Amino acid sequence: MSSADAIAVQGVEHRYGDVTAVGPIDLTVPEGEFLVLVGASGCGKSTLLRLIAGFEEPTFGTVRTAGEPPVPGRGAGLVFQQPRLFPWRSVGGNVALALKYAGQPASEADVDLLLERVGLHGVARRRTWQISGGQQQRVAIARALAVDNPLLLLDEPFAALDALTRERLQEDLRRVSHETGRTCVFVTHSVDEAVFLGSRVVVLTPRPGQIALDLPITLPRTGLAPDELRGLPEFAALRAEVGAAVRTRSEVSA
Ligand SMILES: Nc1ncnc2c1ncn2[C@@H]1O[C@H](COP(=O)(O)OP(=O)(O)OP(=O)(O)O)[C@@H](O)[C@H]1O
Ligand SMILES: [Mg+2]
Structure with missing residues (x-):
């Protein structure tokens, strides 16, 4: 891992009893990245977030934030x-x-x-x-x-909100994260939300969650109004790519 990595997940697997919830996963997140995790219900997104927060210890592998084992409630x-x-x-x-x-x-x-x-x-x-x-x-x-602290971890924070409020909060979070330069990991079921917010989107497979797609989001982070951003052809193309990965992986589990 390089010193600039905010998060380094190496060979991580997490089990609850006999059930493997996530892994094996390798994932490094550089400082300042806005990483969005997408995947079917039960694929281990919250588990991965709790591992990064230090609330769970991985069964196998290591998690480091800013080069250290994460301390729950700190960092x-x-x-x-x-x-x-x-x-x-x-x-x-x-x-x-x-x-x-x-x-x-x-x-x-x-x-x-x-x-x-x-x-x-x-x-x-x-x-x-x-x-x-x-x-x-x-x-x-x-x-x-x-x-x-440099890390912001968000687990479906807008899922319970109406569509209009949700869009407003997405816009504000995008701005705030850019202003503060914090490294964010954001979990969602919404492909649209993922592409709008992320500088990178990772799609997980159904349980046990593994990385199915790891896609940089090459949209401008500043200078465009939210509607202009959502109207870009690249936005639609990225949404289609992430959506296809989510659907393919969900069918596998069905
Ligand atoms: N504390 C726990 N004890 C036992 N099993 C658990 C525990 N927490 C989660 N699981 C199981 O591990 C798997 C992954 O759960 P997790 O909550 O990480 O999924 P998720 O991707 O966040 O799902 P959702 O999108 O529904 O929030 C699920 O099968 C779940 O039932
Ligand atoms: Mg969850």
Whole structure:
């Protein structure tokens, strides 16, 4: 692995009892990459993300983040399908807690800055149930960004949102990840979302998840409006290529 690799997964296989969930997998992710993992339900995407976060230890092989074994709760911001906010704290209080936990300044201005970064204005004092599901997911992303670490791991963060909100959040996450330069690993079932967000898309086979396709996404990261990007012929071609890989692999398991 080179020193610039944010993540190095080598010969990794993970079993739950007799069931092999993922692997063997070799995958290196350079710093600043936006990697999207796509694959059928149960193919091991969340398992792979938990291995990278350090919540699981691989049965075989090694996982390194920034050259070290990952430590759970450190080194990576996490966003899940549900926002998992603390209901007894205000919106701003949830973000402030993440800042404090990371040993960083948590003034009102610091909190507001993070909320603004994910497109939220004037909601810091609200209770978490007084904002919409899409706004709650924005808070979850702000909270993950609060911790000053280089990795952002997102497990189907937009799956529960309506189509319009989902597109807005995709656009904002694409911008934020570019601005912050964080290395992202993003799990989704949506081929369109994968091509829109990723600088690289990896399609996994059905369980045990192995790499079926590893495709660089050669679309411009800046300078184009989201609609222009989605309208490019290259966008359609990449979507077709990823879609074909997902469908072929799903048929194998059927
Ligand atoms: N803690 C666990 N104990 C036993 N088996 C598990 C556990 N977690 C996951 N599995 C099994 O491992 C396989 C991979 O699960 P995983 O959750 O990683 O899949 P996934 O690709 O994230 O699926 P989905 O798209 O539905 O979220 C599945 O067959 C699942 O049933
Ligand atoms: Mg999952």
